[in-house]
Amino acid sequence: MKPIIEIMHVSKRYGSLTVLEDVSLEIYPGEVVGLIGSNGAGKTTLLRILAGLVRPSSGNVRLGGQDLADDWGTLPVSLGVLFEPPGLLPNLTGLDNLLTLAAVRGQLRSNDVQAWMEKVGLDPRNRQRVGKYSQGMKKRLGIAQALMENPQILVFDEPTNGLDPEAINQFASWLREAQAGGAAIIVAGHDLTQIARVCERVWRVERGKLVPTTLEGVDPATESP
């Protein structure tokens, strides 16, 4: 099996500040990888590079075997992302947010979108605008928009911030479903203890470098198949 994500010797510098240094990582379809680290360690930068938001200063990123630098701004595979903040339209309802995004690809019908809202614990009939949502509700909606079209790659940055313990457990089960569907998943956070159970490998990001690590109750990081 070929990796769907290949991060090869990636570095990122902002002026004299080195955020990432010679990072390499391969992720296979159906694999869940965790990234942990403190603020400013470089987790979010790595995820942004992976999603094509930020260019690496050196090194390459391949998605589905295609180098992002070959056609910068074009994604060769389908992605679902959740960053912090989730990036939702505050003046629309939760359902209208999802329907607007679903209309871009046109794969989902209204019923499918409503089902996703219910799945993440939100009421699709709620006419409240997203700007009035609690942090946890926004996060649930953000998770739904990332998952709803079964993308080939899922990128989650701090997905459990603002979620209650029950929702964190649910999130782990949604990840398992996406994993079973063949998605390659990368999850970053300060404390992934509760969802690390679904991660095959966990890496600590320290001063811009990736260090294989273990978490309590989690198997040691192993090499990719």
Add this chain to the structure above:
Amino acid sequence: MMERGILIAWRLMFRGWRGLLVIPLMLVVGWVAVGGLLHMGPRYGPANAWDALVFGGVTAQTLALFVAPIFLLATHRDMTKAWEIHIWIHLRSRRIWWGSDMIALAAAASLYALATGLGSLGFGGVTLPVSWSWSALARGRRPVGLSSFVATPQSPPPLVVGLEIVALLALGLWLLAVLTRTLTVLLKSPWLGLVLTWALVLFQYGLVQFGALGILPWMPGDQFVYLMHFMGVGPRIPVEWSVAYGIAWLAILIVVGGAAAHRDWSL
């Protein structure tokens, strides 16, 4: 994917109350158009509905004070929002994301130019006689000062001139909207692009009103008003010049803005 991008861009532009702004624009422009004619009419002869469009609706004044700001506000889309990341990730291409917005803006500019024309014509049709020919007012005016279009037997019929007025205005509005978007992504500011673009239109309008006619061919704004190509004083700018000017700047801005849209994206 391009057609879906255009559809989404259209929805994002005109969602909520901003989608209704075209109605007050039609009312205001129509009102101003007919008011101007009633003021001008007695000096030159009876007007008809076409005069409301040709002489009253699409003028340097209505463009600078009503059409441009309302159009820019209605089509405002903050391309720097984190939300936009989801749009282009779903489209899987920043090029399509940017290009589809440019096409949606062209459609919106055409709609607003048409609405401006129809608002003038509608008010004219209600308050003045309706005819397919030029009025005594249009034939009897004398070329005095700015906006001195006079209908002669060689002039195209009013319907053709009306279509030219609307098409030139649409090109001008498209250019202003693309300038706004490009400034937005270049400056990474949600509203600065809109404010700067309108300020530019007001600035050139003010300069022309104070007699600096030499800048007319070189700035966006008045040169997309058909009447400004028939001035009694100052340089006469061919309509073809303004069309070429608009297309050239559109090409430059679309390329520059597209390049800026491919820069690193901070949340």
